Amino acid sequence: MSPLTVRAVRAYLPDAGGGADYHDQPAGHWIDDHIASPMAKYAEYRASRQSFGLHLLGTVVVEVEASDGTVGFAPTTGGEPAAWIVENHLAKLVEGAPVTELERIWDRMFLSTLHYGRKGLALNAISGVDLALWDLAGKLRGEPVHALLGGAVRDELVFYATGPRPDVARDLGFIGGKVPLRHGPAEGEAGIARTVAALAQLRDAVGPEFWLMLDCWMSLDVRHAARLAHALDAVGLRWLEEPLLPDDYWGHAALRKRLPAGMLLSSGEHEATRYGFRLLLELGAVDILQPDVGWCGGLTELLKISALADAHGALVVPHGSSVYSYHFVATRHNSPFAEFLMMHPDGTEVVPMFRPLLLDEPVPRGGRLAVSELDRPGFGVRLDPSCELRRPYRRPSP
Numbered sequence: 049m050s051p052l053t054v055r056a057v058r059a060y061l062p063d064a065g066g067g068a069d070y071h072d073q074p075a076g077h078w079i080d081d082h083i084a085s086p087m088a089k090y091a092e093y094r095a096s097r098q099s100f101g102l103h104l105l106g107t108v109v110v111e112v113e114a115s116d117g118t119v120g121f122a123p124t125t126g127g128e129p130a131a132w133i134v135e136n137h138l139a140k141l142v143e144g145a146p147v148t149e150l151e152r153i154w155d156r157m158f159l160s161t162l163h164y165g166r167k168g169l170a171l172n173a174i175s176g177v178d179l180a181l182w183d184l185a186g187k188l189r190g191e192p193v194h195a196l197l198g199g200a201v202r203d204e205l206v207f208y209a210t211g212p213r214p215d216v217a218r219d220l221g222f223i224g225g226k227v228p229l230r231h232g233p234a235e236g237e238a239g240i241a242r243t244v245a246a247l248a249q250l251r252d253a254v255g256p257e258f259w260l261m262l263d264c265w266m267s268l269d270v271r272h273a274a275r276l277a278h279a280l281d282a283v284g285l286r287w288l289e290e291p292l293l294p295d296d297y298w299g300h301a302a303l304r305k306r307l308p309a310g311m312l313l314s315s316g317e318h319e320a321t322r323y324g325f326r327l328l329l330e331l332g333a334v335d336i337l338q339p340d341v342g343w344c345g346g347l348t349e350l351l352k353i354s355a356l357a358d359a360h361g362a363l364v365v366p367h368g369s370s371v372y373s374y375h376f377v378a379t380r381h382n383s384p385f386a387e388f389l390m391m392h393p394d395g396t397e398v399v400p401m402f403r404p405l406l407l408d409e410p411v412p413r414g415g416r417l418a419v420s421e422l423d424r425p426g427f428g429v430r431l432d433p434s435c436e437l438r439r440p441y442r443r444p445s446p
């Protein structure tokens with residue numbers, strides 16, 4: 049019997065915001081409320097990350113159709129430019145390939161985009177195709193993706209919550225709460241004082257045991273980050289996240305040595321491929337890697353990043369990505385917990401992270417999710433038909 053092949057690759061754009069591009073939210077959402085960023089040194093871009101375009105890409109949905117008509121899909125961030133890359137470049141390399149050849153397909157996509165790729169948008173597009181192919185593989189075999197990865201190593205996932213209300217997260221059963229840093233170096237000593245006061249208040253609210261983390265979203269330099277970390281020592285931060293520009297691997301390594309005892313350094317949300325993560329690991333720059341499976345190269349690449357991390361004694365706690373991360377986290381010993389991004393506008397309720405795009409998207413209850421809830425073919429989610437999709441770079445059917 050001849051093997052099934054990929055008959056068609058398609059890229060769609062949803063008509064609504066949100067979805068994989070969780071920064072694409074209406075005004076008033078906590079995710080755009082004075083959060084520190086590298087652009088905050090320009091006063092006019094300090095109050096809102098949407099003001100400099102963080103939400104402009106939007107979501108892209110990649111579909112792959114097998115020669116028997118079975119369809120796999122995955123959303124990621126990248127919107128129209130990613131749709132162009134998928135339809136006009138990657139599709140040429142994927143259509144006609146056996147559906148089981150995930151490694152060979154990945155290698156072709158990566159090598160053929162090196163002249164403009166390596167990280168960022170091209171890797172988002174590659175990740176979208178890769179995740180759609182894993183979804184397809186699971187559907188064709190009638191198995192969840194976690195089973196294709198070798199099977200779960202735990203019966204349930206435990207989560208920390210990212211959002212403005214760790215006190216609410218604690219009451220909802222999460223193991224910790226990660227808040228965004230709001231005041232970067234441009235706000236000087238007064239900014240540090242405000243951050244310390246805010247975190248001290250949160251510590252009082254959540255008690256001494258609950259994990260508290262601070263996400264700096266690339267906004268600091270080594271000196272400021274070290275100063276802030278020591279100013280926060282009494283608060284007892286579990287980790288300081290992504291304090292520096294992603295390309296400053298050496299700065300991460302220097303900073304890690306200067307952190308207060310017991311405070312971990314996490315990073316890698318905006319890093320891609322095993323090559324980028326290798327630098328972070330070999331320089332001893334981080335304790336926790338946070339690749340986003342929709343940005344780092346997809347699941348095929350995340351498995352390699354994870355193996356490298358394991359050999360270096362580092363944890364892998366993927367950034368966001370909902371169910372696309374959960375299937376992975378369930379299967380790795382060095383991923384002991386997962387992130388849940390609180391996408392409710394004021395971060396006080398658990399809502400599906402990719403809303404309004406998906407149906408059947410599992411969410412943690414009591415801060416936990418039974419792996420059995422992931423036991424549907426592929427990633428186990430469906431596109432919500434009420435969310436309209438358009439295909440801007442439609443090609444004739446192959």
Ligand SMILES: C[C@H](O)[C@H](O)CC(=O)C(=O)O
Nearest residue numbers: 083210228263265367389
């Ligand atoms: C809240 C952070 O600034 C960002 O929007 C999300 C993130 O980096 C994370 O979940 O981690």
Ligand SMILES: [Mg+2]
Nearest residue numbers: 263289290317
């Ligand atoms: Mg982060």
